[in-house]
Amino acid sequence: MxxxxxxxxxxxxxxxxxxxxxxxxxxxxxxxxxxxxxxxxxxxxxxxxxxxxxxxxxxxxxxxxxxxxxxxxxxxxxxxxxxxxxxxxxxxxxxxxxxxxxxxxxxxxxxxxxxxxxxxxxxxxxxxxxxxxxxxMAGVIRDGRHAGGRAYGYRAVPGKPGELEVVETEAAIIRRIFAAYAAGRSPREIALDLNREDVPPPRGRRWNGSTINGNAKRAAGLIFNELYAGRIVWNKVRMVKDPDTGKRLSRPNPRDEWQSIEAPQLRVVEQSVWEQAHALKAEKSHLASHVKRRAAHLLSGLLRCGCCGSGMSVHDRDKTGKTRIRCSAVRESGSCSNRRIIYLRDVERLVLSGMAKELKDPRLIEIYVRKYNRERERLAGDAIAVRARLEAKRDRIEGERQRNINLVIKYVISENDAKQRIAELMEERLCVEAELAALEEAPVPVALHPATLDRYVQTVNTLAETIASHVGAEDDRGSLIDDFRALVHSVTVHPKGPGEGFEVEVKGKLAALVGGQLFPQAHHSSGSHVVAGEGLEPPTPGL
Known part of the structure; x- marks a missing residue:
């Protein structure tokens, strides 16, 4: 057998x-x-x-x-x-x-x-x-029932396949997430708060930014779940099996293949909040990834070491939870002599108090604008000289070309002899004209109107009030971070001798006032008065 x-x-x-x-x-x-x-x-x-x-x-x-x-x-x-x-x-x-x-x-x-x-x-x-x-499943959707898996905020109705009911405790968390997102808080910050309060997540053990933020193409994540707006959407993805691994993978379907039906009884988020959150999401989708990310703290990415010019990063937290910073080059390669470890909050307080005083002084604004105008006048002079040189060269080439044409007309030289030279001169003239066309207009000096200066000081006053109301906050400082970072280009920390504190050099953006990329700078010293510097960073090319 x-x-x-x-x-x-x-x-x-x-x-x-x-x-x-x-x-x-x-x-x-x-x-x-x-x-x-x-x-x-x-x-x-x-x-x-x-x-x-x-x-x-x-x-x-x-x-x-x-x-x-x-x-x-x-x-x-x-x-x-x-x-x-x-x-x-x-x-x-x-x-x-x-x-x-x-x-x-x-x-x-x-x-x-x-x-x-x-x-x-x-x-x-x-x-x-x-x-x-x-x-x-398509028939289930047409009947107004849910054909997908369990969604956070809902549970299945026993004995009624496809029917959902709202879980009010989870719905309250959903409303809180949408309100915070619409107010400008990042998904990571929202997830951090929920984890700190031990709020159970939809899956796993902890909330993540991706749980909230989701994926726009797949319409996944809490922010994109249209159930919360009272709409059942099905067929957003299809499942395929990888022939090499046997694993089932999801692939997004074209939007014209999606099926949806209104289900107002399942709405948990007000329409106005839903629209505000999605308008903010659409606005962020056009930004570069590094712009979308909200700064971890007020001076994230702005801090520079005064000894080597490298960035400064978080070193650790002390026993009370306060953040301390140091030069990144010390940690990465040990190539910097600046071994000082400084409390981040001390740097922030010094910068904020100094900026509030400095930016309100009209005399400093006038100094900045005067220096800025001198630089623009220098650039204007250079641009005029370049344009004049190119125009003279163009006229010289065109003159020679016309003389060759006249010699042909008068039979002094044959057309065949002049043809190649005339073509060369024509090509040279076109190249010069292209250079002229590429030249930008000469910069025009800025004239400060009194009303402009008043509006600027009023804006700085508003910033000062924001600083006063947020400078003591430990966590979220609302709009302060965005407003402040719109004015500041970099903050360089200069360590003094042992026990003598440090100085900060703030380079600020004055573009809102003068319409260009101007970086005025000021020095602030810990334990002393604010000293305004008159230095000026070179304007970017093309002003």
């Missing part, structure tokens, strides 16, 4: 656990009838036939085949081995190479023709089944 192995499989957990037992019993009866000796049985329970991955029983069968433990594999039907044409053909090819025959109870001995036919039929049945499932 030939040694044989039996393989059985059923697809989902919804099927009867005894399905494999029934298949094995049927195969044993077949083996006895055909005088085959069953020496091993292999089975996979609740495993799809769409892939060979994750099917331990099948892998054990193939390992035993390589060990030549049997010469026949018995299955109830060929689709038990696989419902994929490629996989079924591959199994048949490998078993045939080992000299092992496949026999199906309902089909007989498998050859290449039968493998091809059954592989095609099995795959078509599987794909047809998936289409029918999707058709049924």
């Amino acid at each position: 030939k040694p044989a192995a039996v393989y059985a499989r059923f697809s989902t957990e919804l099927q009867n656990e005894k399905s494999t037992e029934d298949q094995i019993a049927l195969c044993r009866t077949y083996a006895a009838r055909h005088q085959l000796n069953v020496v091993a049985t292999f089975e996979d329970k609740a495993r799809s036939g769409a892939s060979v991955f994750g099917r331990d029983g099948l892998m054990q069968l193939m390992d035993a085949a390589r060990q030549q433990r049997f010469t026949v594999v018995i299955v109830e039907a060929l689709d038990r081995l696989s419902r994929d044409m490629e996989d079924l053909a591959g199994i048949h090819k490998r078993l045939s190479f080992q000299g092992i025959e496949i026999q199906a109870v309902h089909d007989g001995v498998a050859d290449s023709i039968l493998i091809g036919i059954r592989g095609l039929v099995g795959q078509m049945q599987r794909e047809d089944g998936a289409k029918k499932v999707r058709r049924g």
